[in-house]
Amino acid sequence: MILLFISSTLIYLIESPAQPEVFSSIPAAIWWGTITLTTVGYGDVYPVTILGRIIGGILAILGIGLFALPAGILASGFSEELAARKAKKRGRDVIICPHCGQDINSPPHHEHPSD
Template sequence: MTLRSRAYNELFASARTDGKLTLTNRLVVLAILASVAVAIVGTERAFASENRSAILWAEFGFGVLFLAEYCARLWAVAERPGPESDWAKRSEWARSFFALIDLVVVVITLIPFILAGAPILRLLRLFRLAALLKFGKFSMALKALGSAIVDRRYDLYVTGALALVLLLGGATALYWAEGKVQPEAFGSIPRAMWWSIITLTTVGYGDVSPVTPLGKVLAALVAMGGIGLVAMPTGIIAAAFSDAMQAYREEEARGKDGAMP
């Protein structure tokens, strides 16, 4: 086995049939979590002022590490099975979603050390957490979720249409019932939309609320409709995701049974 093929097996979890993380990928995951932790605590002024030098060195180290990982993946991906040339495989990988995330993270991690006034870009490194989804079982779960959403897309379209009708209906009803009493909050349908959104999503900030008897009755009806509105897409996606994961487990079990002597 060549050095590049060993690097490919270590860096790309998809090269393993069991979906488990290699030692290298485990270290990368730990580095991702550590870099995010540094970015978070670095926003605390008292801590950052006392440990400025340590934070800067840590951020620079993470930037160099992620750059090395990106270059290693770009080099090793040429070992991916397929008839394409090495550079075609590298080009295809470099244009993939997670590769673009990796590249952006490298740039925004290192650019504050090159350009003045760019430290705020370090906070964007928090999006590096999305890269965890490409590893092992996370990737399989993400594919199952995507498949579940695609399979139930028409159900979700219907739910979205009902949500829009209820949203506009609730805003219109409260505009009619409360518009003259509370013109600042319900003086127009767009203004009443804010109340309708926070009510239907069951957030309920309480910054605006109806005061008339009719408005309270209508608000109660909208609030009860919001309970069902939140439950419908949640149940649809949960059921589809469960079905997709069950199908994956059955396929995995059949593969193991077929591999048994």
């Protein structure tokens, strides 16, 4: 939240002189910050100044690290857990391949070269 408020305030201060109708208030800038930080990127509000674009780029990269990447890791963990539960219902243990994420015991599983 702190990152969102700081970046939104900065973008408001930088962009409002160049785009007063787009960045008309800090809440409008918070909308931009939320959409950029979560990497949704609707495209309805975007910076036009060089400094604003630099801040936007940095914020988008931070958003990947803070939201998108952890969400993917979390989804993968849920998927593995669901696969393990399904296999337990069938009465066998699941061994997940660290390379492809497939159950090693279920055909077809391809051999992977050693690391």
